[in-house]
Amino acid sequence: MPERVILCIGTKKGLFVAEASQTRRSFALRGPFGSGVAVYSALIDTRTAPRLYASSCNAFFGMKVLLSTDLGKKFKETKSAPAFPKEDGRALANIWSLEAGDSRQDLWCGVEPAALFRSRDGGGSWEMVPGISNHVHARKWQPGNGGLCMHTILCDGNRVHLGISTGGHYLSEDGGVTFTAALRRTGRGERIVCTRS
Amino acid sequence: MSITVYIPAALRDYCQGDSQMMLSAASVRAVLEQLERSHPLLYRSVCDETGAVRRHINLFINTSHIRDLEGLDTALVPGDVVTILTAVSGG
Helix, strand or coil, X not given: CCCEEEEEEEECCEEEEEEEECCCCCCEEEEEECCCXXXXXXXXXXXXXXXXXXXXXXXXXXXXXXXXXXXCCCCEECCCXXXXXXXXXXXXXXXXXXXXXXXXXXXXEEEECCEEEEECCCXXXXXXXXXXXXXXXXXXXXXECCECEEEEEEEECCEEEEEEEXXXXXXXXXXCCCCEECCCCCCCCCCCCCCCC | CCEEEECCHHHHHHHCCCCEEEECCCEHHHHXXXXXXXXXXXXXXXXXXXXXXXXXXXXXXXXXXXXXCCHHHXXXXXXXXXXXXXXXXXX
């Protein structure tokens, strides 16, 4: 049973962190962090000493990733944020998803326009994952109502599931190197459930 | 040639709190290239990955917007002032 419960809440006005004892009778709220800037995704990473990550999606100044190493008492920007290679021609419009990878420092990040980035050093540096970002389908995807976004990343060992609006569900079974469209039986009402041991 | 670049308050964390910088540059593009080398986080807040000035960021040379001049290729002369100005909206 945990001693404390931490909840990250992304809003259009920034990130709020709610903290409670294990009884959850009442929560104390901190924030907003990244005040005035929308937070589309947050990650509580407990693989080692807890780290809280949040995307900070600034319409004026671009995308940042915020990091807290003190359970959300203060946040600072990571050394770098995901960015397309200059020659790619695409520009980041939003960070929609953050997910912990397999190794302790491994992070995944899904963005708009739909592409996947990976950090192997806890957010200090990022590289685009070409297996999905340059997938043969990528230039044919069309945006959903919320934009052409990679909104969901689910990791299960070497399997990496991605949800793309409206590209659909893509699956890697080699740790994120190659991806295939896995659209059968992903119709309305079905869910993909992954657990991390 | 000495060009003054005014930095908006929201971006001064990326340049040690400075409100202005003095640069030698012959064009707006050269100013941005210098910023990219010397202050990459500041640069990335002004321009996206493709090198384009972000949609809600405006660059003025003295009192003229660069879109009304020659864009990034606008030539600069000593004493020019480059102002980085964010758009303001509301209702």
